[in-house]
Amino acid sequence: MELLVLCLKIFFVRILDVSLGTLRTVITVKGKILYASIVGFVEVFVWFIIVKEALNTDETSLWIAISYSLGFATGTYIGGILSKKFISGNLSVQVITNKAYPKMIEQLRKEGFGVTVIDVEGKDNTLEKYMLFIEINNKSFSHLHHIIKQCDKNAFIVVNETKYVQNGFIDIIKK
Numbered sequence: 327m328e329l330l331v332l333c334l335k336i337f338f339v340r341i342l343d344v345s346l347g348t349l350r351t352v353i354t355v356k357g358k359i360l361y362a363s364i365v366g367f368v369e370v371f372v373w374f375i376i377v378k379e380a381l382n383t384d385e386t387s388l389w390i391a392i393s394y395s396l397g398f399a400t401g402t403y404i405g406g407i408l409s410k411k412f413i414s415g416n417l418s419v420q421v422i423t424n425k426a427y428p429k430m431i432e433q434l435r436k437e438g439f440g441v442t443v444i445d446v447e448g449k450d451n452t453l454e455k456y457m458l459f460i461e462i463n464n465k466s467f468s469h470l471h472h473i474i475k476q477c478d479k480n481a482f483i484v485v486n487e488t489k490y491v492q493n494g495f496i497d498i499i500k501k
Contacts, residue, residue: 329385333393339376340397341404343369348405352413357489416491417467421458421474422446422482430477431458437473439466461491 346369354362380390423430434441442459462470467485474481 329387329389332379332383332385333387333389336376336380336390336393337397337400339372340394341401343372343376344398344401345405345408346372348402349409349413352409356413356415415464416488417462417464418486418488419458419460419462419467419470420484421456421460423456423458423474423478424480425454425456427478427481430474430481431456433473433477434458434460434470437469439470461488 346365350362350365350369353365380394383390431441431443439460439462444457444459446455446457448455460470464487471483474483
């Protein structure tokens with residue numbers, strides 16, 4: 327019974343510590359280093375406490391290592407979900423589409439997206455394509471993607487995270 331309690335404690339505390347580590351990494355990349363430092367302190371404090379307990383036990387069961395590893399894997403998964411859900415950011419979306427789909431631009435603007443349109447040359451050296459440049463909040467991507475694919479199922483889409491935006495227009499869609 328004592329081994330089971332120890333394994334459960336290790337498992338759940340590792341989930342907490344690794345989830346915090348994932349969030350810390352994302353927050354650091356976003357440039358919020360003060361918040362990342364605070365999260366990092368809590369993360370390492372929790373990690374230290376549980377590692378100390380795991381290593382100082384008289385138990386020698388392989389279940390301790392399995393609990394530790396499963397907690398790490400589960401914490402990585404949960405941390406990824408939390409970061410997607412709670413950490414907002416901006417995305418730059420470039421869409422190469424055929425000029426045969428002008429209604430796409432109309433629809434995107436009607437839905438509240440700021441769209442910059444540029445004539446681009448296709449591989450056959452003809453100017454029969456548009457490149458749409460759209461800066462959005464990451465929470466709006468699935469809605470944007472749905473509209474694009476509804477209008478042009480063969481559209482070429484490139485998405486990059488944006489660290490900094492100045493001036494211009496970013497959607498305020500909350501879908």
